[in-house]
Structures are given as structure tokens and as C-alpha cells.
Amino acid sequence: MPRLVFAVNFKAYETAFNEKSLEIAREASKASSRYGNVRVILIVPAAIASKVLQIYDDVYIEHADPVDYGAYTGYLPAKAARLLGVRGILVNHSEHKMIYRDVAKVVETASKDGIETMACADTPGEAAGLAYLRPTYIAIEPPELIGTGVSVSKARPEVITEGVKAVKAVADIPVLAGAGITYREDVVRAVQLGASGILLASAVMKAADPDKALSEFVDALSSVA
Numbered sequence: 001m002p003r004l005v006f007a008v009n010f011k012a013y014e015t016a017f018n019e020k021s022l023e024i025a026r027e028a029s030k031a032s033s034r035y036g037n038v039r040v041i042l043i044v045p046a047a048i049a050s051k052v053l054q055i056y057d058d059v060y061i062e063h064a065d066p067v068d069y070g071a072y073t074g075y076l077p078a079k080a081a082r083l084l085g086v087r088g089i090l091v092n093h094s095e096h097k098m099i100y101r102d103v104a105k106v107v108e109t110a111s112k113d114g115i116e117t118m119a120c121a122d123t124p125g126e127a128a129g130l131a132y133l134r135p136t137y138i139a140i141e142p143p144e145l146i147g148t149g150v151s152v153s154k155a156r157p158e159v160i161t162e163g164v165k166a167v168k169a170v171a172d173i174p175v176l177a178g179a180g181i182t183y184r185e186d187v188v189r190a191v192q193l194g195a196s197g198i199l200l201a202s203a204v205m206k207a208a209d210p211d212k213a214l215s216e217f218v219d220a221l222s223s224v225a
């Protein structure tokens with residue numbers, strides 16, 4: 001079985017920009033060597049990618065735009081991911097939604113450059129549509145549970161089972177689950193429901209001890225891998 005994935009989305013939490021981001025990176029590095037059966041991905045703002053990359057190499061950026069290099073003030077061309085040195089791009093997060101054609105362009109550009117993509121879906125139907133684009137991963141997260149502490153595994157388990165089924169009907173792409181994941185058992189349950197990993201934010205980024213929270217989640221995932 002391929003390694004389960006534990007992905008932390010830094011979002012724009014203060015922790016993403018202060019010294020704690022580097023503590024998380026150090027812990028990710030330790031956890032990924034300690035738990036060989038879990039892949040730990042840090043999804044970070046492009047502005048701090050180079051800083052995090054000095055400590056840990058399995059890094060995605062949180063978004064990229066479907067533009068080429070050129071006169072696009074404030075945009076981040078998907079092509080730049082390679083030069084930034086990151087492994088992948090998170091795309092179409094519910095907090096940074098894009099139209100389908102633009103997601104397609106980002107996934108295609110990235111893939112030509114050997115850059116991975118994690119495409120986010122709000123629903124099983126959207127996940128199935130994204131599967132046709134062949135991203136590296138699909139992450140399914142019901143937006144109404146994001147940041148609530150009420151986990152998708154408990155409150156909307158059918159979103160995971162149906163999401164996995166809908167994606168697998170199109171292509172063999174690993175499906176991660178997220179939204180409100182807070183406890184070890186949320187992680188374990190998501191995998192039992194068919195998820196190939198977890199996409200999580202606040203339970204690490206808003207924790208008093210983010211590095212400790214990260215290692216506990218990786219430990220939980222490793223126990224079901």
C-alpha cells in the first residue's frame with residue numbers, strides 16, 4: 001500500500017509567518033524519518049516556501065495562478081513552482097476557489113514540469129470532475145466543517161466514502177479527507193472510510209504546541225497505515 005499522506009495547510013494563520021512555522025518544519029522532518037509509512041507534506045504560503053525548504057523538502061505552495069510568466073502583478077504563475085523548489089501545488093481550495101478551466105490549466109502546467117498537484121473538492125461530485133484532470137491527489141473537504149473542530153469523519157462520513165468511490169470510478173487517484181479533523185480517532189476513522197490521508201489546518205496551526213500536534217497526528221496515521 002502506498003504511504004498514507006499527512007498534509008498540513010498553513011493557510012494565512014499567524015503561525016505560518018512567525019518562528020513556529022520553522023518549528024513545524026523541523027518536526028515534519030523528524031516525523032517523516034521516524035514514520036516511514038507516512039508522507040508528511042507541508043503546504044505553505046509561497047512567501048515562506050524558501051525558508052521552510054531550508055529545513056524540510058516535502059513542501060507544496062497553497063495556490064498558483066493559471067498565468068504564464070509576464071505582466072501579471074501579484075499573480076503566481078504555476079510555472080514558477082519549479083523555480084521556487086517546491087514539490088507541488090494545492091489548487092482550488094474552498095478558500096481560494098477557481099473555475100474548472102483554470103484548475104485544469106494549473107494541473108496541466110504543473111504536471112508538464114514534474115510538479116505534483118493536490119486538487120481540492122467541496123463535494124464528491126466536484127471530486128469526480130477533478131479526477132478527469134489527473135492531479136496527483138484529490139482532497140475532499142466539506143466547507144461548512146472547515147475550522148469548526150467538528151470532523152468530516154464523524155459529521156459527514158458519507159462525504160469520504162462517496163468521494164473515494166466517485167474518484168475511483170474515474171481514475172486511481174489517492175483521495176485525502178479534511179475539515180474539522182481534531183482528534184486521533186478522526187484520523188483513524190477517515191482512513192477506515194477509505195481516505196488515503198488527511199488534509200488539516202487549524203488543529204496544528206492553532207495548537208499551543210503545533211509541532212507536538214503534528215507528531216501526534218502522524219503517529220495516529222502511522223498506526224493505521
Ligand SMILES: O=C(CO)COP(=O)(O)O
Binds near residue numbers: 202
Ligand atoms: O481547510 C482545511 C485544510 O485545507 C481544513 O481546515 P481545518 O483542519 O482547520 O478544519
